[in-house]
């Protein structure tokens with residue numbers, strides 16, 4: 068488990084749905100095929116409205132400059148497409164901080180191990196701007212705004228923690244002897 | 250202690266006498282459904298984790314329904330369906346609805362019940378968020394991602410958290426012009442797009458009992474739009490009759506105990522419902538159709554798992570018979586069975602297809618998801634510019650039906666049809682006797 072995630076943040080609003088994270092026209096790409104996995108990364112958050120001054124991944128690039136996404140409530144609502152957390156992970160996102168997550172998106176983050184879904188009660192997306200540096204400490208459950216040193220707490224991962232710590236649903240089931248070793 | 254129907258089904262699937270909300274339990278799946286968008290990825294995960302020669306846990310349990318990207322020239326989409334074909338052959342799966350032959354059906358969530366794959370009391374996992382539709386027949390059904398689906402494919406099991414239940418009781422009789430779509434939109438408008446996050450949404454009351462099976466499906470279909478894990482309606486005589494006519498397999502009917510514990514209970518009177526719409530860009534941006542203001546439209550779209558069933562077209566036909574539409578109006582039956590019915594079911598001597606074409610609608614399209622989720626650029630009905638579209642589908646997020654500049658307004662088939670006649674958002678009741 069990576070304990071500290073540090074980097075620039077990309078700030079979005081409430082209810083960022085899976086059509087904005089990865090629009091449906093790119094769902095023909097199959098995440099388990101390596102070249103298509105990379106391509107999915109290049110389209111991460113391409114469905115955001117044009118009012119966003121900055122693209123999450125610049126045109127012609129596959130990777131983002133923002134390893135942390137900061138959203139509001141209900142991040143990842145909409146479809147069950149695992150392409151959503153995968154496109155973020157493929158683009159180089161390591162964590163999404165939000166006030167709440169939609170259930171399937173949250174679960175898919177954990178099942179795939181692509182990004183850490185980090186919940187906080189603080190409306191961080193109103194306190195910082197895209198480009199600000201953050202430092203997430205997963206062990207101590209805090210997020211620090213590097214610029215001014217302000218720190219806020221994040222919520223416990225709860226019951227899924229055991230699954231994340233094992234490294235996903237397959238590793239969890241193997242550890243507990245539910246399915247055979249690979 | 251009393252249990253809800255959702256808790257009873259999950260307890261049964263976990264081999265336990267009792268379960269409580271918040272508990273993590275391993276449940277056995279009866280059916281795993283996947284389609285052309287998530288199937289190839291699920292198969293990829295399955296092979297990566299269980300090996301190239303692995304076999305699915307139960308051949309009868311895996312149902313594969315290509316439906317999203319079927320009528321397109323896109324090469325990758327065709328490759329994906331080929332991946333499914335190869336897997337079906339290699340595993341000897343009996344339930345595959347191949348676009349290349351007469352077994353093709355169309356939208357997964359209408360196909361599943363039509364073909365007898367939905368049975369009360371069972372557990373269905375599907376790689377599609379609208380899998381919650383099937384709670385309408387008294388089963389536990391929920392959407393999952395490819396990784397979880399790969400796990401179910403190999404083991405027949407999944408670790409899930411028991412959701413708390415929120416109950417919606419609607420008593421009385423719905424007024425003319427109000428459909429299940431209006432009911433679920435109103436509820437989503439009241440509680441918000443995250444109002445039932447993680448919860449089971451149970452619908453009950455005499456008004457719900459009065460609805461047809463297809464209308465009950467429309468209600469449960471959109472549980473996910475309120476963040477719900479599953480939607481559910483207790484099975485009754487109508488459910489049993491519907492299921493019996495489609496499968497010989499035995500099933501179990503569960504009901505909530507009177508002493509069941511709910512996270513919240515909402516009560517409604519059916520008489521108070523009116524036709525509503527959800528304006529861009531959120532399914533909870535709900536207004537009465539009559540007071541949504543003067544909204545000019547470019548097109549009307551009647552289709553999808555939410556609004557492309559036979560009942561939905563019957564509603565639309567009631568409004569469109571003998572009238573003319575003045576904007577592009579798309580008719581997309583969900584499945585081959587629905588498409589077939591459009592050519593057989595008559596209203597005032599005309600088939601529904603004839604009636605739609607006479608009203609000026611575009612020729613009904615072959616069954617599929619089509620423009621419900623935008624899709625490849627050559628998808629039938631896809632919005633490619635700044636169109637404003639009134640639609641019987643379920644989501645109106647930015648870019649949902651194609652271009653980011655387009656706007657989708659969610660409505661019932663009555664409202665979509667009445668609005669097609671006027672070219673503006675219209676309360677359909679003035680066209681209904």
Ligand code: SF4
Pocket residue numbers: 317356357358377379552553554555617618621622642643
């Ligand atoms: S019709 Fe629309 S909502 Fe239904 S399964 Fe197809 S894409 Fe999803």
